[in-house]
Amino acid sequence: MNADIPLSYHDDLFFLDRAAASGRTVPQEVASAIEKGEMPERYRRNASTIPPADQARLARSRVLLVGCGGLGGHVLEYLVRAGVGTILACDPDRIEMHNANRQLLAATGTMGRPKVEAAKDRAAEINSLIRVVPMEARFQDEPLPAVDAVIDCLGGAAHRRELQATASAAKVPVISAGIAGWTALISTTWPGETGLAEFMNDKNGCELTQGIPSPAVGFAAALQATEAIRILIGRIPALRGSLLIADLAEMRFSTVSLQTGLDFTI
Secondary structure (H helix, E strand, C coil), X not given: XXXXXXXXXXXXXXXXXHHHHHCCCHHHHHHHXXXXXXXXXXXXXXXXXXXXXXXXXXXXXXXXXXXXXXXXXXXXXXHHHHCCCEEEEECCCECCHHHCXXXXXXXXXXXXXXXXXXXXXXXXXXXXXXXXXXXXXXXXXXXXXXXXXXXECCCCCXXXXXXXXXXXXXXXXXXEEEEECCEEEEEEECCCCCCHHHHCCCCCCHHHHHCCCHHHHHXXXXXXXXXXXXXXXXXXCCCECEEEEEECCCCEEEEEECCCCCCCCC
């Protein structure tokens, strides 16, 4: 977008009507309109940190969200509000009462529903200019779709290496997080590089033994979403090749390199 083009702001209906008339998808119409200086009113407060050209890139972006539980529900919320155009939400599970302590999608009215359907409905309530595609299956059961980033919101350690390897083969970066009590772990892995999965014990059950408090989940998800947005708009992610370890109980934070061959497991 030409920086000299003055912005005009419009409500959602303006873009929905234009998409219906043009035959383009709503995210495509939004991206094209932003590039012409027509900005959705809902993104007005993004402007200082996400310039119009980057907002258009977000509208054209596609991400695969693997897991729609604690981390995934919060990541979904942030990406939907930021304006990421297409979110493929992958999770075979249904919402249960034990999810309610930390999962944004778990509410009295959503109990028993597929998590991906709750994710789609939640997104529709927030932002009609993006779309969520529900994939009620394990990520292993479907070919990896064409996306710009994969967000690993799996619970525990199982299957993370498989997801990382699948994304690496497709040359797609992965943003991962894990929770163990008040400790949050966040990392971004580029194709072919070492990631969080290599440092997690596949038999690890610390999420169950140490608990999963909601503030730790929301904190980790916010950092995942931030890394994803930076990647989608072409910025360098802060945690590429590194692991952020955040002890929220003591408010202590440290970052270690995942490329140095450190011998430790989580």
